[in-house]
Amino acid sequence: VGVDPHGSMLERWGLSDDLAGLHGFCQTAVEAFADRVAVLKPQSAFFERFGSAGIAELESLIRHSRAAGALVLLDVKRGDIGSTSQAYAQAYLAPGSPLYADAITVSPYLGLGALTPIFEQAGTHGGGVFVLARTSNPDGRVVQLARTTDGRSVAQTVVDGVAQLNQGVQPLGSMGLVIGATAGQLGGDGHSSGDAHAQAIEERLELGTLNGPVLAPGMGTQGGTTEDLRRLFAGLTGRVLPSYSREILAHGPSRTALRAAAEKVGESCQIALQSAGM
Amino acid sequence: VGVDPHGSMLERWGLSDDLAGLHGFCQTAVEAFADRVAVLKPQSAFFERFGSAGIAELESLIRHSRAAGALVLLDVKRGDIGSTSQAYAQAYLAPGSPLYADAITVSPYLGLGALTPIFEQAGTHGGGVFVLARTSNPDGRVVQLARTTDGRSVAQTVVDGVAQLNQGVQPLGSMGLVIGATAGQLGGDGHSSGDAHAQAIEERLELGTLNGPVLAPGMGTQGGTTEDLRRLFAGLTGRVLPSYSREILAHGPSRTALRAAAEKVGESCQIALQSAGM
Numbered sequence: 001v002g003v004d005p006h007g008s009m010l011e012r013w014g015l016s017d018d019l020a021g022l023h024g025f026c027q028t029a030v031e032a033f034a035d036r037v038a039v040l041k042p043q044s045a046f047f048e049r050f051g052s053a054g055i056a057e058l059e060s061l062i063r064h065s066r067a068a069g070a071l072v073l074l075d076v077k078r079g080d081i082g083s084t085s086q087a088y089a090q091a092y093l094a095p096g097s098p099l100y101a102d103a104i105t106v107s108p109y110l111g112l113g114a115l116t117p118i119f120e121q122a123g124t125h126g127g128g129v130f131v132l133a134r135t136s137n138p139d140g141r142v143v144q145l146a147r148t149t150d151g152r153s154v155a156q157t158v159v160d161g162v163a164q165l166n167q168g169v170q171p172l173g174s175m176g177l178v179i180g181a182t183a184g185q186l187g188g189d190g191h192s193s194g195d196a197h198a199q200a201i202e203e204r205l206e207l208g209t210l211n212g213p214v215l216a217p218g219m220g221t222q223g224g225t226t227e228d229l230r231r232l233f234a235g236l237t238g239r240v241l242p243s244y245s246r247e248i249l250a251h252g253p254s255r256t257a258l259r260a261a262a263e264k265v266g267e268s269c270q271i272a273l274q275s276a277g278m
Numbered sequence: 279v280g281v282d283p284h285g286s287m288l289e290r291w292g293l294s295d296d297l298a299g300l301h302g303f304c305q306t307a308v309e310a311f312a313d314r315v316a317v318l319k320p321q322s323a324f325f326e327r328f329g330s331a332g333i334a335e336l337e338s339l340i341r342h343s344r345a346a347g348a349l350v351l352l353d354v355k356r357g358d359i360g361s362t363s364q365a366y367a368q369a370y371l372a373p374g375s376p377l378y379a380d381a382i383t384v385s386p387y388l389g390l391g392a393l394t395p396i397f398e399q400a401g402t403h404g405g406g407v408f409v410l411a412r413t414s415n416p417d418g419r420v421v422q423l424a425r426t427t428d429g430r431s432v433a434q435t436v437v438d439g440v441a442q443l444n445q446g447v448q449p450l451g452s453m454g455l456v457i458g459a460t461a462g463q464l465g466g467d468g469h470s471s472g473d474a475h476a477q478a479i480e481e482r483l484e485l486g487t488l489n490g491p492v493l494a495p496g497m498g499t500q501g502g503t504t505e506d507l508r509r510l511f512a513g514l515t516g517r518v519l520p521s522y523s524r525e526i527l528a529h530g531p532s533r534t535a536l537r538a539a540a541e542k543v544g545e546s547c548q549i550a551l552q553s554a555g556m
Contacts, residue, residue, distance in 0.1 A: 004361070004362075006361050006364075006365060008361075043358075043362055043365075045356070045358060045362045045363075045365035045366045045369065046362075046365050048365070048366065048369040048370075048377065049365050049366075049368040049369040049372075049375060050369075050376065051333060051334075051337055051369075051375065051376025051377050052330045052331070052333035052334035052336075052337055052376060053330070053376070055329060055330035055333045056329075056330035058330075059329055059330055077356070077357060077358055077385075078323070078355070079355060079385055079387070080321075080323060080355055081413065081414075081415045081417075082415070083282070083284050083286075084282075084321055084323045084324075085323075086284075087284060087321075087323035087324050087326070087327050088323045088326065088327075090327040091323065091326040091327040091329075092326075094327075097327060097329065098328065098329025098330060098331070099326070099329045107355075107357055107385050107387045107388075108387060108421060109357070109385045109386060109387040109410055109413075109418075109421055109422070110385075110410070110413050110415060110417060110418045110421075111415065111416075111417025111418045111419065111420055111421060112417065112420075113415075113416075113417030114413075114415055114417045114418070132387055132388070135359065135387075135388050136359075137359045137360070137388060137389065137391075137392055138389075138391075139359075139388060139389025139390065139391030139392045140387075140388045140389045140392065141389070142389055142390075142426055142432070142435055143386060143387055143388075143389060143421065143424075143432050143435075144387070145427075146421075146424035146425055146426045146431075146432045147424055147425050148420055148424045149423075153424075154420070154421050154424045154432070157420055157421075
């Protein structure tokens with residue numbers, strides 16, 4: 001479940017778009033989800049807009065969620081080089097850090113190698129890292145589908161690089177990918193034209209050697225369906241983490257309704273993934 | 279001047295690698311630079327590793343630096359989509375936000391279009407945005423020099439997209455680029471082999487229509503020289519912002535020595551840029 005306290009969602013829950021509202025939102029989210037949802041995925045941006053006081057709320061959310069048994073995947077999409085990457089690794093993946101989470105998302109525009117300190121920190125302490133490969137927004141195509149000198153797409157080089165990090169790790173490596181659930185989605189009525197079909201094939205990522213988890217955001221309100229999961233991730237048994245935010249959060253602030261919504265999408269994902277041998 | 283309070287620099291200044299050390303470092307940096315350096319560039323990662331308390335220190339650094347007359351370019355390299363991009367825009371470019379800065383760096387892995395809310399927020403309030411185009415680390419090549427369907431490099435599409443945002447703005451647009459000072463640097467003894475020469479040409483970005491500023495990090499200790507500025511940015515009169523961190527910070531904690539070091543690199547950059555008609 002994505003924990004995205006944006007202004008309009010706070011308003012929808014009858015909360016003010018300020019620190020007090022943020023606090024109420026987080027308290028409800030922890031109570032509704034933390035003891036029954038596998039992974040909570042807070043989006044850092046919505047906390048950063050309140051500065052240090054918002055970050056203090058994020059620290060508290062992470063701590064309470066982990067204490068209640070959930071894993072916390074912090075969506076920060078950080079990415080930098082050298083000593084700066086090292087500092088991000090310390091901030092988010094070093095036990096004892098105020099923002100210590102089970103896993104984070106990272107962005108590879110500076111190259112996968114630049115993120116080495118983050119992978120190493122995660123490896124040392126059993127943390128996870130999810131690298132942006134192919135995102136669900138159409139704007140992502142230009143960068144992510146550009147061709148490298150050996151003809152692979154940028155997204156495929158990210159996949160292959162992460163696969164290499166996971167090589168030989170049993171039963172599953174901890175370095176993962178972010179692949180938007182709507183990536184390469186055929187538009188319109190579902191009858192693919194030749195062009196759209198060719199495009200979908202062109203965009204298909206080879207995930208066979210990944211040996212790691214895949215975070216699939218963009219589910220539900222943002223357009224991703226369980227059919228997309230089947231289409232994109234067939235064969236990745238037990239490795240796909242579909243992420244829903246608004247689809248579930250829209251049922252708040254009732255804890256009962258939030259739980260029911262989370263349970264419902266959880267079940268439908270499970271059915272879809274199992275029926276596809278995933 | 280880059281304000282990078284990493285652990286080894288705190289130690290070098292005789293400070294502890296904790297909140298108290300961070301506080302001392304920031305106080306000295308403000309006193310040494312804020313009333314005489316054009317732009318301070320704090321690196322967010324080094325504050326994030328101390329969680330909310332570190333971010334409170336960053337807020338204070340930004341506030342005091344701006345009050346003393348410096349512009350603050352906050353190096354955060356954020357990048358996301360939709361409402362999340364909007365939240366980052368609010369966090370860093372909305373007047374009244376605790377982390378309000380004059381400009382920020384952003385990362386375009388999700389496409390330039392995904393950053394639209396950030397460009398719009400900057401445009402509304404006279405803020406600046408510096409988009410990663412070509413970074414100074416070798417690992418950046420795979421993504422940044424990949425070819426898009428029309429044959430341009432990814433970095434060049436970033437340049438062209440930002441140029442479009444600045445089109446027609448007088449005297450200069452506020453959307454900028456990050457181009458590492460060592461990008462496309464010819465290695466070794468300076469005698470370029472045919473291969474290295476071809477590579478440097480292949481990597482050359484067309485910046486002619488940019489009509490915006492360029493941040494050139496990686497200067498000094500990290501390998502960038504004033505010769506690189508001339509080579510990479512000839513003709514960009516008054517638009518290049520060379521950024522030094524360790525080269526200057528290594529002279530601390532003496533305020534006098536820090537000022538002298540900043541003045542010295544400032545003068546050498548000015549001479550180099552002027553002699554190249556920049």
